[in-house]
Amino acid sequence: MNSRFLWTAKQLKPTLTKSKHVLTPKASLAEGEHVDLDFGDHYVGRIHFVFQKEGRHPDSPALLHFIFGEKKWELEEDNSAYHGWIAKSWIQEEWIHIDEFPAKINLSRRYAFRYCRVELLGCSQAYRVLLQEATLISETSAPEKIAIVGETDQEKAIDRVSLRTLSECMQDVFEDGPKRDHRLWLGDLRLQALVNYQTYRHNDLVKRCLYLFAGTADKNGVLSASVFTKPKVVGDGASMSDYSLLFIPTVYDYFKATKDKETLLELLPLMRTQIKLADAQMKGGVFLDPNRLGWCFIDWSLELKKRCACTGVYLYALRELIECERELGYDVKSEEARYQEVKEAAKKEFYDEKNGLFFCDGQLSFASNIWMVLGGVLSPVEGKEILLRLEERDDVIRPVTPYMMHHYLIALYECGLTGKMRNLMNEYWGKMVQDGADTFYELFDPEHPDASPYGSRSVNSYCHAWSCTPSYLLRKYFLHGEQS
């Protein structure tokens, strides 16, 4: 723990903008009945209710059940049957008894939702419960509304939903998703920050998050993959090999957006450390087991083999460090030599001449090939051939998250396939819009919309930061700052 870094992070704690949203359903409920509320958009916040009684004096308490859903179907789930492998306690529901009416019920926890079901589980026949008012106080640290961009209605819709996704995830920190973890994750932060520079420009929030990671690194400079901020700041104690490497571009992107050289110089030693820590996991220029010093994520696929992709992430990060150090006037010869060494080793280890594709221990995946492209192992021309060849294959593990899909789009861009990139963005994120998304999802496999790596879609996050990059892509690559 670096207390000076943490002090800096604390000074940058943002003010939350709160807005009030009142519904007056005046719904009269008997035992077993419910009312569904729709706040019209995705919100993160706290809620209170005013209940009255109708009929005779209540001669029993009322037992109410509240369910909050980002998606409307969440209200219909039988949560008693939940058997996912992450905690059932993530499901956004509460049970409250009311002994006296009128009653103001203040649910103090924070929820992420558009829909809310209020269900009267228990009540005598002497009276009915009237839900008079539901007041949501929403919270975000996103500073203002941003003008929507896009050339088509679909692109505008995608941009609107992306912006909403990001602003919903902007709280005390950049959260990964406000429904579940409520937490600052390094891999999510990198993409959120990129979108932020093009949109909300709340650059101090990025700075705060960088210092939270730097401040919670262990004495060897190992970064936590995520940081808890409540009740006090503490790293999660688990590092992720790819996320740690991506700290390098995350800091460098911040510098490019802000020219805040002081922060860059403070964090530069930690950026360099990430390469050194990775070097210790590699042999002959490639990763032996990218999970050795912490889980390697890459994508939310449990079957994915990751040595190749992780080597690509290393190359990508090292190239960013070289560029950054060069800009600062440092000598980068040894880093450049190391880059060449790993690049050649990677090609040798993973490239399959016969297929003209990268394989990771016999497994073909988009992830491996995309990260080889992003790591600069290939020329743009070679990369283009590979990406087109990959499309033809059936025996390939495809991206399952918007996070991996983002990297695919960037790889397409790097190889000059900008038309394909834009089409794919429209297709993939457009399908979520067609699915009624108010915010974009943690996971989206158009072939299996209910898939979940957690064993149940009930705990999937439907507002997830890493899915908001179309607002970055549109502004950075397609529209060059024009606003419509």
Added chain:
Amino acid sequence: MNSRFLWTAKQLKPTLTKSKHVLTPKASLAEGEHVDLDFGDHYVGRIHFVFQKEGRHPDSPALLHFIFGEKKWELEEDNSAYHGWIAKSWIQEEWIHIDEFPAKINLSRRYAFRYCRVELLGCSQAYRVLLQEATLISETSAPEKIAIVGETDQEKAIDRVSLRTLSECMQDVFEDGPKRDHRLWLGDLRLQALVNYQTYRHNDLVKRCLYLFAGTADKNGVLSASVFTKPKVVGDGASMSDYSLLFIPTVYDYFKATKDKETLLELLPLMRTQIKLADAQMKGGVFLDPNRLGWCFIDWSLELKKRCACTGVYLYALRELIECERELGYDVKSEEARYQEVKEAAKKEFYDEKNGLFFCDGQLSFASNIWMVLGGVLSPVEGKEILLRLEERDDVIRPVTPYMMHHYLIALYECGLTGKMRNLMNEYWGKMVQDGADTFYELFDPEHPDASPYGSRSVNSYCHAWSCTPSYLLRKYFLHGEQS
């Protein structure tokens, strides 16, 4: 509503004595595990818990379920399967999420319990939940501990449990039962007051309750069977024909215990009104339908025919009124004439010469015969024969509540069967003691201990005021004030 009476009741609002009971289970729970707490005796009060976490930083909320039981088996019930006809919301349980540790969880509702189960329904594998401390703040308006009486260990045990039952039901008012209704019921009050005069002597609490009933009578003087006091005082709007009549002895008993003539004179018109209201329901000296002006209770038996018993209650109440008025120096000739008229009519209508027993519309029950005895329809010698004859019968509806059982014992006393009375008290209440009762029950049928008029024992009250009369019977009839 008589606001002057209500003002008087308000002035008499008692102070609650609060006591602290701390358990430090230090129980460490993983998801799916629970810990059972035993506070060692029945308590009415509020509870708070201190939870810590063990292991890594919590990366999910914890979902806790709390169940409170007067009986230990209540902790084991599958409450999701509850299908009784009174509200499920009476079951004493709560669900709480904890987002941050350490957490002080303050359950603000009042519970009646000895046992509490804390169950961890949802939690991640990163940590365990440690229940460090549970603090119960118990509440009662009973002023002090009372010395136990009884000639045998069993009688002492019965007295101890009776006293506890009463003190647990002494709150802002004399409640019927602190688990469920939390409410002032007229029929319960009469018996509680009798016990109170022999024990706690909190006579102002009786006075307060009398004024609550008087203050909530309607413009015709119809009394509510029960009174709500929260959030403000209001009668339940339902009258019960037998309970209304029993207002007369309840007030008269208060006067005999306190010599508070001012209160008696204030309430006397309302006592007289109860007879007049009953007269209007009768024809030829008997009740045609005792449920016409409100439910006639008598006992918690849904099959019981009640015209005969209710006529007995009328006679009992009228005799008390006559005695009271005579003591005050009033002329009671017309009341006496009415009493004789009803007495003869009742005997004619309900007495079966062949069987030598009272039948109500062809049905034989203890209730009918007991109330004919208590109403003075028979001489003690005749009454004794009837009660002994009743014992021989198999085709008779027996008492199902300690409330009816109390009246049976008094009838035995009236007929000189004091040995039988004492044996029966020892047998019936003794069986509850053997069942592990900390307090006596709303219902107790030794043949069917799980019976419930509500469709599920889960909502039965196991601390119920009307069952506390052994402490009265022991002192009034058996031990004549001696203390052991």
